[in-house]
Amino acid sequence: MTSARYIDVKRFAVHDGPGIRTTLFLKGCSLRCIWCHNPESRLPQPELAIHYPKCTGCGECAKFCSCHKITAGKHEFDRARCKACGRCEEVCPSEALELFGKSMTVEEAAEKLLEDRIFYADGGGITLSGGEPLLQSAFCAELLARMKREKIHCAVDTCGNVPWSAFEAVLPCTDMFLYDFKCADPEKHLRLTGARNDLLLENLKKLDATGKNIEIRMVMVPGLTMDEADLRGAGEFLSRLRNVSAVRLLAYHSLARSKFKAVGHPDTMPEAESPNEEALEKCAEALRSFDLDVINSLK
């Protein structure tokens, strides 16, 4: 049976589509957004995270694995040698070690997602997110088909930077797409996310043509995505689409900064303040002038 690498299953997810949902976060992403909120989801392979504030320096991990060492009460980790076997996670008494990227079969995932099914009846359902879930599109397609057999509302949260064939695989069983839109300018997009946006804009147009319900999601980062030109670019592009039910503006925050350190990635998180409700509302107004239905998520 098909398996996938995942980072988390979040129950009572209320920001990942309509109603009460369970969201499965898959591992691996084809973008490298500098403000990434889930840096532990970027690489496709398993990674050990070390939540330094929780580490008490007890040394239990070092007893099990030579990748860990306690020197003068401080935890040292040899990431290059780590095979991500996950044994150290189990022995850590303070839950400072966490293995991201465990594997789960479609059936295991289905069981997890169905645990909360009684809460989906009132307009909720399940969401596949990540990372970029469509990098594991075969798994997604199988899982979504399984969910559809259970008559569960299914959403896919994607950045769109995947081959169109990945969309085709999940289209039949997806009720709604949550489509990230970072920036209309291809060069700026490259700077902010590590990739040009040609493919994802093309995919968005194609997806729109299928008639599927699309909610656009835009992270508002002061100084990076909230400028007039950015909003105008987004507005012009999005207003040409027909099946966008709403554009949801999300407020950037830097809460995930510690996770960069935890998984040993360079911290690219911008030094920006999280925008408040009014700031988001200004952006919303700018986009509304393009006849878009815009949701201010802080309101």
Added chain:
Amino acid sequence: MNYAPFDEIRPELEKQYENAVFSPEECWDEAQLREAWENHKRENPEEERILSRAFLIALILEHAPVAVEKFNAFPGKFRHFDLLKEDLDAGYQLARKKIPGVVTDGKDLQLGIGWMVDRSHTAPDWKNLMRLGLPGLIERAEKGDSPFHKAVVTVYKALAAFCRRVARINGNFVYAEIAEHAPQSLHEAFALAYVLHDAIEFSGEEVRTMGRFDEIYIDFYRNDLKAGRLTRESAKELIKYFWIAFYARYQGKRFGKNFCFGPDFNELSYLGMEVYYELNTVDPKLSVLVRTDMPQDFAELYARCIRDGRTAIVSLNYDVVVAGLIRHGRTPEDAAQFVPIGCYEPAVAGKEISCSGSTHFYLPVMVLSVLDSGREFDSFGDFKEAYLEEIRRVTGIMREGQVLCDLAWKYVNPVPLLSGTFDSCVEKGRDISDAGAVYNTTGCVASYLADAVDSLEAVRYLVYEKKLCTLARLRQILKDNWQGEEKLRAEVLRYAAKWGNNDPRTDDLAVEIAAFVSKLLFNTPNGRGGFFFPSLYGQMVVENGRRIGALPSGRLAGEPMSKNMDACIGMDRNGITGLMDSVLKVDMRQFPCGTCLDIMLHPTSVRGEEGIKILVSLIRSFIAHGGSGIQFNIFDAKVLRDAQVHPEKYQNLQVRVCGWNVRFTDLAPEAQETFIRQAESIA
């Protein structure tokens, strides 16, 4: 309504008890009242308790000073100079003489049990009061000639006289009307409910519900609108004047006065909920009787109250409660008429006195007792059997203590003011304290389920599965409050299964304990011709936690207990839906005396219009799948921390404590910490 706009006069209304100024007109002073009372006692040394109590109540109502409060649509404060309270003490003395061996407030912390004469879970028959009015109640009691009937006539005549006096002193003609006939308008109906409520409470019983608000008052409201006596807006003002009087009594520092809504919702339900939003107060509190067919617009109206901090609202599953009551001996017609008498303790309106706080037992304490017995068990199954057997043993002791209290109540405090509204009491000629109700219930609260379940599971994990320690060693570890065994404790906290995560290892235990407790108490007779009925909830979690030692679950001595059906603080790691999935496995119909789940949400999860719908979805899902009671706190831990530092900025910040609300700033620091800890665990 010829009164000042509510918002202008609200501060004065909130202090209507505290700042009451008593009129020197038409009253006796303290010396005169005391003399009359002493004379009466001297002249009637052998008088039945109910008659002497009625005399004293009447004496106060007819002659005690009445407050001048012309600004208030609902005046009616009186000075009783503690006479009623002093006589209550005399009642307890009498009870001890009449019922040898009775302990009226029994507690055995070693066994984890307690019992008492519960004077705080009662309610009159509000519908009868509205239908008959004081004259009607007097007239029907006059047909009987027992001491009970005489007492009822005495107190209601005195209450009518009191209303006339209030009318004269305050120029409030509404009060003159309710002395003469059944209420004709919403103002009269509210006034009658208010004076009877206060009179009962000052006579020593706590009135725990004002009944089904929308059902009782809808006809008055409609008739007033039709006759032009009220508009929708002036009705809102009237309700605010009415409700704030209940806040004023205790300033939000007691258990709250319950007003019940539903299960059929009418225009007064909507109006009332609108008022409740505007009033934004910790007291009164509301209970909403929910069926799956609850209209979405009403659901959103009250979910908005909850979301925006008016959290003194419990939702109760109408169908589940009715089914539970029927299973425990109420007729279907009676069960359909339940109201919560207490926080979420259902009882048949006008036919049942729940006394739901009479007895309690703390489920985790029996785990400790089995450990302390020093017995060894070959398997966890044997340990568990011994635990259940211990519950059987201690609840037996508890019931024995309670039966004597049940017998003692009629000597302590008969309540003719309340009993006179009950058809059955008038028919039988017996007070509610003397088995006058149709259903004379004694509630039995099984508390701290999560602590018990997690402790049992920890025993299984530590001793029988992983064999990390023996029972004897565990006993010593708990005596030492886990000191020196921090690593073992961390392992228990992390790896032993915990209630509230949809984990069958603990959930099956919870289901088994719940079924055992319910069956154990099924049809066990109390001392008032009724039965013990179980409930499953845990309150006073900080106060009682202080007195309960370390537990196998990893909980340290003195730490707060788990609240109601909740997980132990921070142990529901799969979020609230995981917690609800666990809770929904327990058949709530086994607990006719009530159960409740407390949910804490972070404000961001219910933000905006979508958030209101999320809240409604949660309630609906819970109700549709057999949940019973559910209530919410919506907190950001950071805000609570700030409120500790700057209480002045958070005067309106409410917390749902258990089945009632208080202002966060009124909580003791330890209780504040408990809420903050929990809020941090969901952040």
